[in-house]
Amino acid sequence: MTIKDIPLREKCIIFIGFMGVGKTTIGSEVAKKLYRDFYDVDVEIEKKYGMSVKEIFNTFGEEEFRKKEKEMIFKLCEQRLNIISLGGGAFLQSEIKERCLKDGIVFFLDLSWDSWKDRISMLIDSRPILQGRTLEEIEDLFHSRQKIYSLHHSRVETDALEIEEIANYIVDSIKLAWDLYEPHK
Ligand SMILES: Nc1ncnc2c1ncn2[C@@H]1O[C@H](COP(=O)(O)OP(=O)(O)OP(=O)(O)O)[C@@H](O)[C@H]1O
Ligand SMILES: O=C(O)C1=C[C@@H](O)[C@@H](O)[C@H](O)C1
Numbered sequence: 001m002t003i004k005d006i007p008l009r010e011k012c013i014i015f016i017g018f019m020g021v022g023k024t025t026i027g028s029e030v031a032k033k034l035y036r037d038f039y040d041v042d043v044e045i046e047k048k049y050g051m052s053v054k055e056i057f058n059t060f061g062e063e064e065f066r067k068k069e070k071e072m073i074f075k076l077c078e079q080r081l082n083i084i085s086l087g088g089g090a091f092l093q094s095e096i097k098e099r100c101l102k103d104g105i106v107f108f109l110d111l112s113w114d115s116w117k118d119r120i121s122m123l124i125d126s127r128p129i130l131q132g133r134t135l136e137e138i139e140d141l142f143h144s145r146q147k148i149y150s151l152h153h154s155r156v157e158t159d160a161l162e163i164e165e166i167a168n169y170i171v172d173s174i175k176l177a178w179d180l181y182e183p184h185k
C-alpha cells in the first residue's frame, strides 16, 4: 500500500500557525474528543534532549533544532491516527510542509495580530524566537510568517472563540469531511 492510500479517517490531524495561537492547547483538546494520541512536536523534542526548546536553541543553535524538528515530524507522520501540533516555525521547511499536506489533514489556526499581542506576556520568556525583539519587530515577524501557513486544508479564525468552541468546531468539521468523502458502507 502506498502512502496515497491512507484512508482519510486514518490520516494524522496536524495543527499549524504562529507561536501562541493555540496549537498545543487546541490540539490536545481535539485529541481527547477523538480518543486519539496527541503529540506536541516541541514537547517531544524537549523530552529527547531533557531540555526546554529555549535551552536547546541556546546550547545547540536553531539549525540543530530545525533538523530534529524535521526528523520528529517525519517520524510522527509515518504513523496513522496521530494528532500533532507543530512548532510555529516548522512550516518554514518546505519538506515538512509537503509531507504534512500529503500525509495529514492540516488545520491552520489563524489569530489576528490585535488578539495575539494580548498573549505576548505568556510567551515572551519561553519562545527563543521572540527574545531580544521589539514589539514592532515581532509584529513584522508575525505578518511575514503568515505566508508559510497559507497552504493548509482548513483555516480556523480563532479570535472570538473559547478553546472549547474551537475544538468542537474542528471535531465537527473533521467528522463531516469523513462522512462526506469516506462514508461508512
Ligand atoms: N482560544 C483561546 N482563547 C484564549 N486563550 C487561548 C486560546 N487558545 C490558546 N490560548 C492560550 O494561549 C497561550 C498559548 O497557547 P499554546 O501554547 O497552545 O500556543 P501554541 O500555538 O502551541 O504556541 P507555540 O507555537 O509557541 O508552541 C496558552 O496560555 C493558552 O492557554
Ligand atoms: O516560531 C518558531 O520559530 C518557533 C515556535 C515554537 O513553537 C518552537 O518550535 C520554537 O520556539 C520556534
Ligand SMILES: [Mg+2]
Pocket (backbone or CB within 6 Å): 023, 024, 025, 040, 042, 085, 086, 087
Ligand atoms: Mg505549542
